[in-house]
Amino acid sequence: MNTASSSLHFTGNFTQQEAIPEDAINAAIAVMQGGRLHRYNVASAEEISETAALEIEFARYQDQRYCLACASGGYAIQLALRAWGIRNDEPVLTNGFTLSPVPGAIQAVGGKPVLVETTSDLVIDLEHLENLIKTSGAKLLLLSHMRGHLVDMDALCALLETHGVDMIEDCAHTMGATFNDVKSGCHGIMACFSSQTYKHINSGEGGLLTSNNDEMMARAIVLSGSYMLFERHEAAPPAEAFSALKLATPNCSGRMDNLRAAILRPQLRKLDENGTRWNDRYDAFAGALKENSNTIELPERHAAAYEVPSSIQFRIPHFDDAQNQLFLDECAKRGVDIKWFGAEEPKAYTSRYDSWKYLEPSSLPRTDELLTRLYDCRLPLTFSVDDCALIGRIVVDVVQTLSAD
Numbered sequence: 001m002n003t004a005s006s007s008l009h010f011t012g013n014f015t016q017q018e019a020i021p022e023d024a025i026n027a028a029i030a031v032m033q034g035g036r037l038h039r040y041n042v043a044s045a046e047e048i049s050e051t052a053a054l055e056i057e058f059a060r061y062q063d064q065r066y067c068l069a070c071a072s073g074g075y076a077i078q079l080a081l082r083a084w085g086i087r088n089d090e091p092v093l094t095n096g097f098t099l100s101p102v103p104g105a106i107q108a109v110g111g112k113p114v115l116v117e118t119t120s121d122l123v124i125d126l127e128h129l130e131n132l133i134k135t136s137g138a139k140l141l142l143l144s145h146m147r148g149h150l151v152d153m154d155a156l157c158a159l160l161e162t163h164g165v166d167m168i169e170d171c172a173h174t175m176g177a178t179f180n181d182v183k184s185g186c187h188g189i190m191a192c193f194s195s196q197t198y199k200h201i202n203s204g205e206g207g208l209l210t211s212n213n214d215e216m217m218a219r220a221i222v223l224s225g226s227y228m229l230f231e232r233h234e235a236a237p238p239a240e241a242f243s244a245l246k247l248a249t250p251n252c253s254g255r256m257d258n259l260r261a262a263i264l265r266p267q268l269r270k271l272d273e274n275g276t277r278w279n280d281r282y283d284a285f286a287g288a289l290k291e292n293s294n295t296i297e298l299p300e301r302h303a304a305a306y307e308v309p310s311s312i313q314f315r316i317p318h319f320d321d322a323q324n325q326l327f328l329d330e331c332a333k334r335g336v337d338i339k340w341f342g343a344e345e346p347k348a349y350t351s352r353y354d355s356w357k358y359l360e361p362s363s364l365p366r367t368d369e370l371l372t373r374l375y376d377c378r379l380p381l382t383f384s385v386d387d388c389a390l391i392g393r394i395v396v397d398v399v400q401t402l403s404a405d
């Protein structure tokens with residue numbers, strides 16, 4: 001073994017995010033001093049709560065007319081599905097490779113997830129999607145931009161248009177990303193975002209829903225628990241949009257509060273700058289892996305896509321089971337926390353479709369093959385660019401020692 005390089009070691013914490021910025025902390029303190037934490041608790045009719053202000057600013061950021069803040073990203077997806085008008089047992093197309101809150105949301109609102117295959121670039125397989133549109137009769141795609149990888153959105157939108165299929169976007173990993181300079185989340189009828197700690201802005205928990213559709217947004221606002229206070233929403237459709245549905249729509253409380261909104265607003269202003277910082281970290285890590293490009297495969301970005309990667313994925317197809325285990329063990333010994341998507345027993349955040357036993361079993365051989373040798377590593381902004389280059393070098397070093405055996 002090469003002692004010089006095998007001594008490379010990393011000591012950072014892969015789940016440590018940056019501190020909440022000072023101005024956000026001060027905004028939170030001001031909310032607490034005011035005592036008005038509930039989003040509809042305003043001192044006067046003129047006061048715009050932190051939550052309503054966040055909605056205005058995020059709608060503007062997304063270039064969409066309407067925005068609703070709510071309790072979590074998964075809850076935003078449930079709202080979107082219900083606001084769209086999903087019926088009991090209705091099939092909903094979605095990615096076979098995604099995170100559990102996505103099929104969970106479909107299940108929660110009584111729909112039936114129909115899972116679509118994954119390409120080697122870790123995006124939805126459009127050919128398989130088209131086949132499933134024909135065989136399932138589904139009228140809705142819940143597209144998950146899993147790990148921030150953007151499929152050719154123009155080709156996808158054309159395909160959906162041809163078949164009369166609507167799209168709701170799960171943008172939990174694409175806040176700040178664009179395709180052909182159009183913000184991710186503007187291609188579908190509604191889009192859902194998460195402000196959970198491991199996404200691009202951090203309020204512990206939180207969700208955002210955007211749309212240009214009056215009726216769907218009015219329904220989502222009432223569903224989210226607006227009581228009859230929907231007129232306190234600013235980034236919302238006019239009052240007329242609510243008249244027909246306000247009494248026919250159940251209140252399923254899942255609101256955001258002013259404390260969380262207060263800490264998100266300053267973070268939103270830093271989002272684009274942080275997007276660059278994430279890309280610098282990704283490039284440093286990927287640059288190290290590319291020196292070993294005959295054994296380590298990185299997903300390729302579409303030329304029209306600008307992504308905001310807060311993690312990196314790579315595949316090592318030639319590994320056998322023993323090498324796979326040694327790779328994970330050796331990386332762990334050197335302080336590098338690698339997630340493997342192929343484990344029989346899912347660990348921590350589950351992303352393997354066959355572990356969601358509440359679904360009707362489906363068979364996705366291409367996704368299976370990809371996940372068996374797919375690895376994932378978080379890139380928190382607490383890591384420097386040099387840290388990320390070092391982690392990449394450690395991965396390459398471990399791969400080389402294993403491949404030489």
Ligand SMILES: *Cc1c(COP(=O)(O)O)cnc(C)c1O
Binds near residue numbers: 101173206
């Ligand atoms: C995090 C995440 C969500 C939403 O998660 P919440 O924890 O409910 O905010 C949705 N989709 C994907 C792909 C995610 O990673």
